[in-house]
Amino acid sequence: MAVGKSVPMLDAEDRVRGTVEYAANLKLPNMLVARVLRSPVPHARVLSIDASAAEAMPGVAAVLTAADFERNGLNLIYGSGRDQRVVADDRVRHIGEAVALVAAESVEIADAALLAIEVDYEELPAVFDAFDALKPDAPLLHEAYPGNILNHSKLRHGDLESAFAAADEILEETFTSPVAQQTTLEPQIAAAQWRDGHLTLWTSSQSPHTVRNAVAGVLGLEPEAVRVIVPAVGGGFGGKGNVRTQPMVAALAWKVGGRPVMLALERGEEFVTVTKHAVTITIKTGVKRDGTFTARQITLHWNAGAYASSSKHLVPAGMLRSIGPYRFPAARVDSYGVYTNIPPAAAYRGAMSSQASWAHESHVDTIAHWLGMDPLELRRKNLLQTGETFATGETIGEAHFWECLEAAAKGIGWGEPFEKEPAPNVRCGRGLGVMMKHTIATSRSECLLVLDAGGGLKLYTSTVEMGQGAHTALAQMTAEAVGLPLEAITVVGPDTALTPYDAQTASSRAAFMMGNAVQDGAAKLKAKLAGAAAPHLEHPAEALAAADGFVFVTAQPDVRLSYADVLGQSDLETLEAAGSFQTKGGLDPETGQGVATPHWHQGAGACEVEVDVETGKVTVTRYHASAFAGRVINPQFARLQNDGNVIYGMGPALMEEVVMDGGQIINANLADYLIPSIADIPRELESTSLESDSGKIHGLGEMTLPPVAPAIANAIYDATGARIRDLPITAEKVFRALNGNGEG
Amino acid sequence: MVTLRVNGQEHKLDVPSGRRLIDVLRDDLDLLGARGGCGVGVCGTCTVLVDGRAISSCIMLAEQAEGKEIATVEGLAGDGQLHPVQQAYVDQFAFQCAYCTPGFILTTVALLEDHPDPDDQTIREYLGGNLCRCGSYVNIVEAVRAAARDRAARE
Numbered sequence: 001m002a003v004g005k006s007v008p009m010l011d012a013e014d015r016v017r018g019t020v021e022y023a024a025n026l027k028l029p030n031m032l033v034a035r036v037l038r039s040p041v042p043h044a045r046v047l048s049i050d051a052s053a054a055e056a057m058p059g060v061a062a063v064l065t066a067a068d069f070e071r072n073g074l075n076l077i078y079g080s081g082r083d084q085r086v087v088a089d090d091r092v093r094h095i096g097e098a099v100a101l102v103a104a105e106s107v108e109i110a111d112a113a114l115l116a117i118e119v120d121y122e123e124l125p126a127v128f129d130a131f132d133a134l135k136p137d138a139p140l141l142h143e144a145y146p147g148n149i150l151n152h153s154k155l156r157h158g159d160l161e162s163a164f165a166a167a168d169e170i171l172e173e174t175f176t177s178p179v180a181q182q183t184t185l186e187p188q189i190a191a192a193q194w195r196d197g198h199l200t201l202w203t204s205s206q207s208p209h210t211v212r213n214a215v216a217g218v219l220g221l222e223p224e225a226v227r228v229i230v231p232a233v234g235g236g237f238g239g240k241g242n243v244r245t246q247p248m249v250a251a252l253a254w255k256v257g258g259r260p261v262m263l264a265l266e267r268g269e270e271f272v273t274v275t276k277h278a279v280t281i282t283i284k285t286g287v288k289r290d291g292t293f294t295a296r297q298i299t300l301h302w303n304a305g306a307y308a309s310s311s312k313h314l315v316p317a318g319m320l321r322s323i324g325p326y327r328f329p330a331a332r333v334d335s336y337g338v339y340t341n342i343p344p345a346a347a348y349r350g351a352m353s354s355q356a357s358w359a360h361e362s363h364v365d366t367i368a369h370w371l372g373m374d375p376l377e378l379r380r381k382n383l384l385q386t387g388e389t390f391a392t393g394e395t396i397g398e399a400h401f402w403e404c405l406e407a408a409a410k411g412i413g414w415g416e417p418f419e420k421e422p423a424p425n426v427r428c429g430r431g432l433g434v435m436m437k438h439t440i441a442t443s444r445s446e447c448l449l450v451l452d453a454g455g456g457l458k459l460y461t462s463t464v465e466m467g468q469g470a471h472t473a474l475a476q477m478t479a480e481a482v483g484l485p486l487e488a489i490t491v492v493g494p495d496t497a498l499t500p501y502d503a504q505t506a507s508s509r510a511a512f513m514m515g516n517a518v519q520d521g522a523a524k525l526k527a528k529l530a531g532a533a534a535p536h537l538e539h540p541a542e543a544l545a546a547a548d549g550f551v552f553v554t555a556q557p558d559v560r561l562s563y564a565d566v567l568g569q570s571d572l573e574t575l576e577a578a579g580s581f582q583t584k585g586g587l588d589p590e591t592g593q594g595v596a597t598p599h600w601h602q603g604a605g606a607c608e609v610e611v612d613v614e615t616g617k618v619t620v621t622r623y624h625a626s627a628f629a630g631r632v633i634n635p636q637f638a639r640l641q642n643d644g645n646v647i648y649g650m651g652p653a654l655m656e657e658v659v660m661d662g663g664q665i666i667n668a669n670l671a672d673y674l675i676p677s678i679a680d681i682p683r684e685l686e687s688t689s690l691e692s693d694s695g696k697i698h699g700l701g702e703m704t705l706p707p708v709a710p711a712i713a714n715a716i717y718d719a720t721g722a723r724i725r726d727l728p729i730t731a732e733k734v735f736r737a738l739n740g741n742g743e744g
Numbered sequence: 745m746v747t748l749r750v751n752g753q754e755h756k757l758d759v760p761s762g763r764r765l766i767d768v769l770r771d772d773l774d775l776l777g778a779r780g781g782c783g784v785g786v787c788g789t790c791t792v793l794v795d796g797r798a799i800s801s802c803i804m805l806a807e808q809a810e811g812k813e814i815a816t817v818e819g820l821a822g823d824g825q826l827h828p829v830q831q832a833y834v835d836q837f838a839f840q841c842a843y844c845t846p847g848f849i850l851t852t853v854a855l856l857e858d859h860p861d862p863d864d865q866t867i868r869e870y871l872g873g874n875l876c877r878c879g880s881y882v883n884i885v886e887a888v889r890a891a892a893r894d895r896a897a898r899e
Contacts, residue, residue: 006837008834008837012834013826013830013834015839015842015845016817016826016830016831016833016834016839016842016845016846016849017777017817017818017820017826017830018776018777018778018816018817018818018845019776019777019818020842022779022843024776024779024780025776184843184877185781185787185789185841185843185844185875185876185877186779186781186841186843187780187781232841232842233841234779234841234842234843235841235843235877235878237877264780266783267781267782267783267784466841467839467840467841467842467843467878468840469840636837636883637837639837639883640837640840640878640879640880640883643879643880643881644840644878644879644880645879646879647879647881648877648878648879669782669784670781670782670784670786670875671782671784671786675875675877676879677873677874677875678867678871678872678876678881678884678885679868679869679872681881681882685882
């Protein structure tokens with residue numbers, strides 16, 4: 001069986017030889033280099049742009065400003081938010097916003113051309129903080145959004161007033177999480193070429209079909225006239241979801257009319273292209289003396305930045321993810337997306353869930369200590385179980401929150417004495433966290449299976465391989481479902497001209513959604529094989545079955561034909577079957593009641609920390625992560641996802657913060673913006689992937705990330721009695737909390 | 745004119761003064777294993793070996809590398825059998841997106857030259873200049889240990 005085995009990635013050798021093809025490797029004849037002129041001010045009217053000197057420079061192939069779009073009938077606005085422009089027209093709303101685009105023979109020429117473009121700005125008052133943006137006299141970013149409120153999602157469950165009245169105590173806290181940056185090591189990159197009314201685009205993206213549709217919209221083309229090819233992706237983490245730089249390079253390629261154009265962002269440009277939402281979360285819980293939760297009320301203010309990007313669906317997602325995997329007779333959540341003059345925010349691995357879990361898991365810890373209860377026991381008492389109802393009104397089909405938490409707690413020896421006596425200036429502590437996250441309620445994945453007469457099978461899929469091993473895992477699932485050895489499977493895609501529709505590779509959905517599409521396709525392929533084999537085996541198709549590379553008579557398994565022979569004897573070069581999988585759901589906008597997800601993502605973490613009370617330095621010494629997998633496809637990949645999430649999560653927990661001054665990012669480089677290195681990982685880092693009898697596959701892309709920050713903060717509290725409520729947990733914040741100056 | 749010795753081969757190149765080593769490797773010599781990441785020498789995706797030392801090729805000029813022995817990931821195995829360090833990274837599942845992997849592998853080669861049997865602290869110090877955002881560090885440490893064991897067994 002191919003599923004359940006740790007097989008290396010299909011292209012593992014290419015990955016260690018350095019020969020994997022990333023988009024940056026693309027070397028097309030006569031390719032031009034693109035550069036972007038960006039706004040130096042956070043909010044301004046654009047009075048005029050004079051690009052004539054730049055256009056006249058030798059070596060400059062094209063300059064594009066908003067005026068060119070209008071003149072040529074191109075659409076400036078793109079994307080699901082309907083507020084973002086390929087280049088600014090009469091307003092800029094954040095520092096770094098694109099104002100003009102240049103395609104030239106070299107980077108040097110393109111940069112010189114940028115300097116030659118004259119832009120007159122009339123500066124406007126700007127606002128950077130969500131609460132400032134909500135003030136009545138705040139500058140307005142988008143006329144269609146009064147009060148700078150992009151959206152307000154609501155959850156109304158039960159009778160809140162009487163549920164709070166039933167509590168013995170009501171506790172309220174406020175937590176914050178700052179702007180951060182996804183920091184894929186491969187920066188955003190896209191190249192495009194215009195040929196005979198068609199555009200071909202190569203890009204590092206998690207969302208090939210979303211990009212295709214957005215680019216087609218900008219150029220006024222049918223989606224089929226745009227071909228999006230995604231080579232190997234050097235990390236995604238949400239930063240490469242949705243649409244990023246692709247419309248810019250597409251418009252330039254259209255303008256130069258034939259020569260390919262490549263736009264590769266520099267590191268600093270990453271920070272003004274996409275970020276993680278900053279948020280302030282106020283959470284209030286009613287609790288009985290015995291630890292039973294009675295009610296919860298949460299208010300979230302997400303800083304969406306200057307444009308909606310994915311916030312239209314992420315702000316509601318943040319609402320759902322803020323409640324936590326607990327039983328509440330009543331709950332009320334208000335989640336606001338707020339426009340400000342900073343770069344737009346989007347998904348960051350563990351999207352909204354990592355910010356939300358930071359609040360609800362730190363808060364549960366506070367409640368436990370207030371009650372004098374073991375934080376593990378308090379959670380056990382209130383965690384949702386299979387068959388219970390979540391605050392959306394839907395029934396939890398499979399709840400494994402407690403098993404996840406228990407595995408994590410056991411993994412670090414919860415409740416046992418510490419192994420060694422620390423130095424006099426060091427305190428040890430342990431902390432826990434658990435998470436619950438929905439995936440996309442309504443979405444579709446399709447695939448195509450093509451069997452050839454040589455016995456090989458090609459899986460055509462738009463699932464993006466970005467390091468998570470998706471292509472290999474899908475090949476394993478295909479091999480098992482069709483009944484062929486793994487070596488017979490080749491994965492093709494994503495290439496929107498060849499591979500069928502897939503919503504996107506995000507929200508930990510690929511293994512589940514595309515996995516189910518593969519199952520569907522395999523069943524159809526087997527039925528077709530039986531149909532083709534019927535005349536040769538002299539039995540009706542209904543009397544035949546297909547498995548392990550053979551079509552056979554169910555009643556006489558030795559009467560059989562190999563798949564290759566079925567095709568050969570039927571004079572078929574190939575036999576193909578399309579697979580698809582669709583989920584449906586949705587919530588009432590006024591009450592948040594309905595179906596949020598086809599299934600729930602579940603994970604937990606437990607850690608042990610050492611806190612140096614003289615300096616505030618925190619060292620995570622042990623960490624055990626757990627996630628509910630349903631069925632593990634490839635144990636090593638599962639481990640890499642679980643470990644990778646913990647390590648990624650240590651970034652926002654301990655060090656990551658995009659720092660701004662007047663809307664200008666002052667640490668937009670990897671020397672000043674720190675992400676975890678090998679020196680930061682716990683001495684002992686382990687994980688558990690839980691399986692269940694149902695064997696239904698759940699994605700593992702994010703589950704062990706959201707518990708990281710609260711588990712660490714809770715361990716710090718356990719060690720020192722200092723409660724940190726603002727991320728990241730720097731040594732300075734811990735020191736101040738310990739010394740009664742600030743955070744405590 | 746700059747003469748560079750890369751993976752044992754001499755190249756006479758007409759490069760403008762101030763051109764970065766990474767650009768010469770990628771654009772002029774088509775050696776794509778060194779990759780741009782941070783541009784300021786802190787992420788390690790552009791690592792190459794210069795006289796056996798792991799160097800960020802994004803902050804070294806081509807002329808600074810003249811007269812030195814430059815090794816890129818392509819030089820470890822060519823098209824032949826994987827270098828033992830590369831094999832150890834495959835065997836230990838020590839990568840995900842692999843954008844950082846050539847840098848890690850080259851730094852591991854340099855580490856094992858200096859410390860054939862490195863302890864955990866030495867591994868962390870040597871590899872601290874290579875970042876892996878996918879977070880494959882635990883398996884990377886195992887790959888380094890496996891490569892060290894393999895090296896000891898062959899000697």
